[in-house]
Amino acid sequence: MKRLFILTAAFLLSATFVKAQTADPELEYIKKAYSKEKKTIVDEYMGLDVQEGAKFWPVYGAYEAKREKLASQRLKLIEEYVSNADKITPALADKLANALLNNNVNLEKLNLEYYGKTKAAIGAVKAAKFMQLETYLQTTWRSVMQDNIPLIGELDKTQQD
Numbered sequence: 029m030k031r032l033f034i035l036t037a038a039f040l041l042s043a044t045f046v047k048a049q050t051a052d053p054e055l056e057y058i059k060k061a062y063s064k065e066k067k068t069i070v071d072e073y074m075g076l077d078v079q080e081g082a083k084f085w086p087v088y089g090a091y092e093a094k095r096e097k098l099a100s101q102r103l104k105l106i107e108e109y110v111s112n113a114d115k116i117t118p119a120l121a122d123k124l125a126n127a128l129l130n131n132n133v134n135l136e137k138l139n140l141e142y143y144g145k146t147k148a149a150i151g152a153v154k155a156a157k158f159m160q161l162e163t164y165l166q167t168t169w170r171s172v173m174q175d176n177i178p179l180i181g182e183l184d185k186t187q188q189d
Contacts, residue, residue: 066165073161074154083149091142098138102131106173113178121180135166
């Protein structure tokens, strides 16, 4: 099961990164496709009965709407970085670093808020299970992004070679 999550997340997130550098309609399409696939992953992983699902899915929908906004902001920051990576200035580096750190903080605040809401809906153990999956998917996404964008120092080295 864990391998399925890794492969699915890596595939979907790699596609998101590639499409993030194109027109906005494509980005929206990928985000919608990812959300649908993610919901399937969450559904299979959580294994909720009908009563639990009736309580969980509305909370999940509200969470995803807010998380997707943060993900969209993050993708725009990555896109801005990638398009300017070979000519990054101190001001741009500072702007992007601060924006990314704030995005991270806002995502953690969202996770904390919705852990509480999920716990109220389906109990602490299943809420923790959901947050564990969310953290796993978010960490995988960050790892895929880090593997696919140039590091600032890397650009300096390739220009000297």
